[in-house]
Amino acid sequence: xxxxxxxxxxxxxxxxxxxxxxxxxxxxxxxxxxxxxxxxxxxxxxxxxxxxxxxxxxxxxxxxxxxxxxxxxxxxxxxxxxxxxxxxxxxxxxxxxxxxxxxxxxxxxxxxxxxxxxxxxxxxxxxxxxxxxxxxxxxxxxxxxxxxxxxxxxxxxxxxxxxxxxxxxxxxxxxxxxxxxxxxxxxxxxxxxxxxxxxxxxxxxxxxxxxxxxxxxxxxxxxxxxxxxxxxxxxxxxxxxxxxxxxxxxxxxxxxxxxxxxxxxxxxxxxxxxxxxxxxxxxxxxxxxxxxxxxxxx
Amino acid sequence: xxxxxxxxxxxxxxxxxxxxxxxxxxxxxxxxxxxxxxxxxxxxxxxxxxxxxxxxxxxxxxxxxxxxxxxxxxxxxxxxxxxxxxxxxxxxxxxxxxxxxxxxxxxxxxxxxxxxxxxxxxxxxxxxxxxxxxxxxxxxxxxxxxxxxxxxxxxxxxxxxxxxxxxxxxxxxxxxxxxxxxxxxxxxxx
Numbered sequence: 001x002x003x004x005x006x007x008x009x010x011x012x013x014x015x016x017x018x019x020x021x022x023x024x025x026x027x028x029x030x031x032x033x034x035x036x037x038x039x040x041x042x043x044x045x046x047x048x049x050x051x052x053x054x055x056x057x058x059x060x061x062x063x064x065x066x067x068x069x070x071x072x073x074x075x076x077x078x079x080x081x082x083x084x085x086x087x088x089x090x091x092x093x094x095x096x097x098x099x100x101x102x103x104x105x106x107x108x109x110x111x112x113x114x115x116x117x118x119x120x121x122x123x124x125x126x127x128x129x130x131x132x133x134x135x136x137x138x139x140x141x142x143x144x145x146x147x148x149x150x151x152x153x154x155x156x157x158x159x160x161x162x163x164x165x166x167x168x169x170x171x172x173x174x175x176x177x178x179x180x181x182x183x184x185x186x187x188x189x190x191x192x193x194x195x196x197x198x199x200x201x202x203x204x205x206x207x208x209x210x211x212x213x214x215x216x217x218x219x220x221x222x223x224x225x226x227x228x229x230x231x232x233x234x235x236x237x238x239x240x241x242x243x244x245x246x247x248x249x250x251x252x253x254x255x256x257x258x259x260x261x262x263x264x265x266x267x268x269x270x271x272x273x274x275x276x277x278x279x280x281x282x283x284x285x286x287x288x289x290x291x292x293x294x295x296x297x298x
Numbered sequence: 299x300x301x302x303x304x305x306x307x308x309x310x311x312x313x314x315x316x317x318x319x320x321x322x323x324x325x326x327x328x329x330x331x332x333x334x335x336x337x338x339x340x341x342x343x344x345x346x347x348x349x350x351x352x353x354x355x356x357x358x359x360x361x362x363x364x365x366x367x368x369x370x371x372x373x374x375x376x377x378x379x380x381x382x383x384x385x386x387x388x389x390x391x392x393x394x395x396x397x398x399x400x401x402x403x404x405x406x407x408x409x410x411x412x413x414x415x416x417x418x419x420x421x422x423x424x425x426x427x428x429x430x431x432x433x434x435x436x437x438x439x440x441x442x443x444x445x446x447x448x449x450x451x452x453x454x455x456x457x458x459x460x461x462x463x464x465x466x467x468x469x470x471x472x473x474x475x476x477x478x479x480x481x482x483x484x485x486x487x488x
Contacts, residue, residue, distance in 0.1 A: 011444035048435075049443035078441025078465040080372075109440050111466065112371055114320035138438035139468075146322040159436065161419040172322040172370060172392045174419035174438070175401055175467040182403045182418070233407070234414040234423035236435040236446055278412040278423045279432035 001101055002035065004069040004251035006057060006244075007090060007140070008050030008108030009082055015075025016041065017085045019093070022071055024055045027283040035070070035098070044073075045283075048237035050108045052282050053137075056244030056289050057106075057251070060266065063293040066252035069106070080111035083139070087116030094123035104133035106247045107140035108240070112173070117143040121152060133250060136202065137243045145200045146172055153202035154256055157243045160209050163188065166195035193218045204256055206246060208239050212264035216257060224264035229271040237282030242267045245293070266292035319348070321394050325370035326352075327380075328389040335364045338385050345379045347372065367393065371439070374473070375465040401471065404478050413482060417475040420468055422449075424479050429453045439466035454480045 002021075018041050020034035029044040029051055046055040054071050061068040072090060076082030087110070093099050110116075117140065124131060136144050137157040144150045145166055158166060164181035165174040171181075181191065188207060195201035196218030205215040210230070214222040232238045245266045249259035270292030274285040327349075329335050335351060342349045350367045368376055370392055380387065401418040412432060414423040420442060423433040431454055434446035441464050449457050460473040 009440040009443075011440060011447055047443070048446055049440075076440035077444040078439060078463075078469065080440075080465075083440060109438065109443060111439055112323070114323055115318055139440065140438075142438050146320060159419070161416065161436065162438070165419065170394065172394055173467045175471050176392050177401055177418060179401070179403045182401065231409065234409065234412070234421060234433050234435060236433045236443075236450070239436070278409045278414065279425065279430075281433075 001067070002070040003067060003101055004104045004106070004247060005072055005102055006050070006054050006069050006106045006108065006247060007072045007086060007110070008053065008138075009076040009086070009110055010044050010051060010073050011049060011077055012075045013077045013079070013082065015044070015073065015082070017074045017082070017089055019072045019089075020070060021068065022054065022058060023068075024058050024286065027286070029055055029058075046286060048282055049240060052237035052240040053106070053108055053244040053247070055286055056241040057247040059286060059289040060245050060248030060293045061251060063290040064248060064252045066248070069247055069251050076111060078111070080113070083111035083113065084116065086110060087113060087120060091116075091119040091123045094120065095126050100129065102132050103130075104135065104247075104250055106135040106137075106243065107144075108138050108243065110139045110143070112139045112143035112146060114143055114147045117147050118149070121147075121149055133256065134202075135243065135247060135250065137239070142173060148199070150201055151199045151203070155204045155206060155246065155260065156202040157206045157208060157239070157246065159239055160188065160207065163191050163195065163205070163207050166200045167191035167198075169194075169198040169200060188213060189215070189220045192220065204260060206242065206260040206264065208242055208264075212242075214257065214260045214264070221257070222261050224261060224268065227268050227272045229268055229276070231276045231278050231280070232267075232271045234278040235276060235280055235282055235285070238267065238271070238285070241270070241282065241285065241289070245289070248293070262296040265296045268292070269295040319369055322392075323370055324367050324393040325373060326389075326391045326393060327366040327368055327376070327387045328391065329385070330388050334385055335366060337383065338380055338387075339366055341383050341385070342366070342368065342376060342379060347376060347379070371467055372465060373467055374461060374470040378461065401474070404474065406478070406482065413479065415475045415479040415482070417478070418471040420471040420475055422472065422475045422479050424454050424483060426483060429455055429483050431457060434472065437468035437472065439468040441465050441469045442472060445469055445472060454483060
């Protein structure tokens with residue numbers, strides 16, 4: 001039974017829109033079953049982006065002996081067409097009975113569309129019963145901020161650059177964040193407070209950085225700085241791992257604040273075990289996700 | 299709140315091409331001459347972009363009395379299309395927020411054998427000795443993972459610049475980081 005859904009894109013325009021469950025084999029995501037009757041679905045290499053988030057979530061769920069999240073994926077190399085198909089599908093699917101058991105959604109790399117985003121929120125509003133938990137990162141988080149409905153989300157997972165974008169109420173995209181917000185020495189808790197005050201923040205922020213900060217309702221309530229793995233920052237996909245771990249912990253029923261703390265810790269433990277350099281690939285960290293998750297129980 | 303939103307949007311499903319753009323998703327293309335505006339509009343429409351000619355807001359009335367409203371998040375692809383025709387906007391500005399400038403602050407972190415350059419939400423890491431691009435990180439639009447797949451493993455002096463294949467503002471940020479990283483390696487400033 002599907003209880004959590006990860007929504008995002010695969011960087012391949014030929015990849016079909018598909019909803020289903022997947023497993024991780026070596027450095028690949030391998031389809032297990034589809035819920036929407038779609039045809040043959042190719043395997044996906046785990047290099048960065050939504051495939052990296054998905055692989056870490058599946059591996060972490062396995063380590064927690066819980067059901068792995070299902071994936072709603074679409075191919076998109078940047079035109080936005082695949083993302084548009086995903087927005088359309090999800091806005092319809094969320095009001096169908098087959099989605100009734102969904103406890104949470106994690107949104108990731110999608111071409112930002114305020115209209116697409118708003119239709120998904122409206123579909124969530126139409127649903128009966130408990131509202132699913134909502135986690136957003138990357139392009140969908142940008143759309144959530146641009147829409148003015150960021151406060152409807154439970155968790156955003158920005159890095160420092162993205163936090164500056166959330167804090168700058170005028171910026172329509174991180175590329176247009178004003179320099180003041182990006183300056184060295186900028187006070188991260190103050191930026192988080194600004195984002196919250198402008199209603200451009202989710203209820204919880206997991207700010208990924210040298211020290212990971214967990215911010216609740218504009219106030220820093222936890223930080224994770226050890227073990228310190230400085231070479232994690234340049235590796236494409238390490239932020240995606242954190243959001244994937246958060247998804248797995250939340251999907252396993254761990255309260256969101258605690259899930260954020262454990263996600264930050266588990267990513268660091270996995271990184272420590274992988275002993276990376278700036279040239280390491282995220283796929284080389286994946287074998288250590290299980291160990292990272294287990295160590296958070298200690 | 300959502301009843302109001304529903305009323306505003308009509309709750310209707312729209313095809314991707316006709317998806318209405320929110321104010322925050324639009325930008326202005328400003329040109330010096332009216333002829334350029336008209337040519338740019340025709341060219342962009344032909345290329346499939348949803349653009350409109352409008353009168354400029356007061357603070358943009360410096361030259362031409364017309365501006366083109368365009369999908370801001372596709373700025374990179376729009377620029378490339380205009381360049382093909384030799385059209386160079388005098389300015390490109392987000393519709394909301396007044397005169398916001400693209401990010402210009404680049405951060406560099408020296409990791410010994412490697413150097414990382416960050417522009418806005420995107421980072422590129424290059425091995426100093428060889429010039430090999432070893433990682434691309436960040437971004438939120440789907441073309442950054444796509445570009446990363448093309449670039450990682452390439453030499454920064456031989457790789458296509460992100461502007462060749464990128465479409466989004468995230469890839470534009472990657473372009474800035476790429477150029478700065480290449481400059482640092484070339485000048486030996488690492």
